[in-house]
Amino acid sequence: MVNISYSMICSLRVNRTAVIRLHSLGDVVLAQPVASELSKTGEVFFLTSEEYEPVIARMPGNIHPVLAGSDTGPAGLRKLIGKISPDSVVDLQNNFASRVATLGKPLRGRFHMDRKLRKKVLDHSAESMPMRAQEFMTSAGFEQDCDPVLDNNNESDSEGLRVGIVTGGRWHLKSIPIEVISETSKILSDIHGADIVLLGGREDRELILRTTESTVSDSIEVYSGEEGVQGLIESIEKLDVLISPDSGPAHLASALGIPVLVVFTSTSPALGFWRDDRKGNYMVSNLSCRPCQRHGGNSCPNGTEICRKGILPFHLAEKAMELLGT
Numbered sequence: 001m002v003n004i005s006y007s008m009i010c011s012l013r014v015n016r017t018a019v020i021r022l023h024s025l026g027d028v029v030l031a032q033p034v035a036s037e038l039s040k041t042g043e044v045f046f047l048t049s050e051e052y053e054p055v056i057a058r059m060p061g062n063i064h065p066v067l068a069g070s071d072t073g074p075a076g077l078r079k080l081i082g083k084i085s086p087d088s089v090v091d092l093q094n095n096f097a098s099r100v101a102t103l104g105k106p107l108r109g110r111f112h113m114d115r116k117l118r119k120k121v122l123d124h125s126a127e128s129m130p131m132r133a134q135e136f137m138t139s140a141g142f143e144q145d146c147d148p149v150l151d152n153n154n155e156s157d158s159e160g161l162r163v164g165i166v167t168g169g170r171w172h173l174k175s176i177p178i179e180v181i182s183e184t185s186k187i188l189s190d191i192h193g194a195d196i197v198l199l200g201g202r203e204d205r206e207l208i209l210r211t212t213e214s215t216v217s218d219s220i221e222v223y224s225g226e227e228g229v230q231g232l233i234e235s236i237e238k239l240d241v242l243i244s245p246d247s248g249p250a251h252l253a254s255a256l257g258i259p260v261l262v263v264f265t266s267t268s269p270a271l272g273f274w275r276d277d278r279k280g281n282y283m284v285s286n287l288s289c290r291p292c293q294r295h296g297g298n299s300c301p302n303g304t305e306i307c308r309k310g311i312l313p314f315h316l317a318e319k320a321m322e323l324l325g326t
Contacts, residue, residue: 016086017042017090018066018081018084018088019035019044019089019090020089020090021047022048022049022093022098025052025055025247026248027132028055029251030133030136031092031136032055032059033136033144033146033147033149034137034140035061036059036061037137038061039062040061043063043064044063045063046065047066049067049068050067052065054229055229055233058151058233058255074096074097074100075101078100081105088106088107088108089102091107091109091110092110092111092139094111094112108140109139109140109141110139112139117129121271121291122293124288127270128271129272130272131273132273148254149255149257150252150255152237152258153234156238158238160195161195161324162239163188164199164235164236165181165185165197165243166199166242166244166250167181167198168200169200169204169247169296171297171298172296172297173266173298174266174296174297175265176265177309178214179214184313184320187313187314192321195220195221196215198220199236199242201225204224204225209222232252233256236253240258240259241258241260241321241324242259243316244262244263259323260280261319261323262281263283263311264282265290265307266293267290267294268283270291271291271294280319283307284307
């Protein structure tokens, strides 16, 4: 008979870490390297908004989603953390609610964004922000520089070329113009024989349908948020390449291993969400006004929207095909 002391029982307990990142889609994806690295030495409980549960489910490692639901205030978050009873907490949200919720908790690290530097980047008095994924890693005490990775569950063996194009979005200046999407779709379909998948959220459905009508093609599919983020993931992982604004779907595609052409309009890699030397970066050249707004914005400070209206459909299609080596 083996005598197990209380200290031995405690030593057998698996290390538990709570990671907090409530929003947005891109940032939740960028938090994957932290969560997976922490899971190498124990269990990770990822506190996030309910809509992002499918993203957490695709993160490699011993990672469990903990859903904040509608109560993302200090009391609600603190209650969730109490149920987990973690050995350490990594706060990648760092807002008022998460700071109050983690008072007195075993804090391992907290993400701090340099807002003064961001303002300088937007004022064009500084070159760039640090990479967000790396900042998340540093917050947890890691030095590794890792790109996000999500499990790709697509097992289909389609012989046809499938190109996705993200249509619409929350911020007008960040979106690809309908006319550009329509013409790019025609080029990819007529010249390269591609099946086109227009992707967006529920709020983008009318815009997507108008784009489909203006394209006049039988090889267009539509996904407009019917199955939430889960449906978006499943749609993206079946693609051969994605054309997307600087947004959450682009981060999903990159993490799933899908080649993605990120179209920068009012934003740029200088804001720290994408490496500036990526082969799949696309933007209208020689614009000194970019980036102009941190999220993209809805109105052009110069009144021209040249960062959007200057996009050439044939060039966009050509760059997308280059990512496939075609």
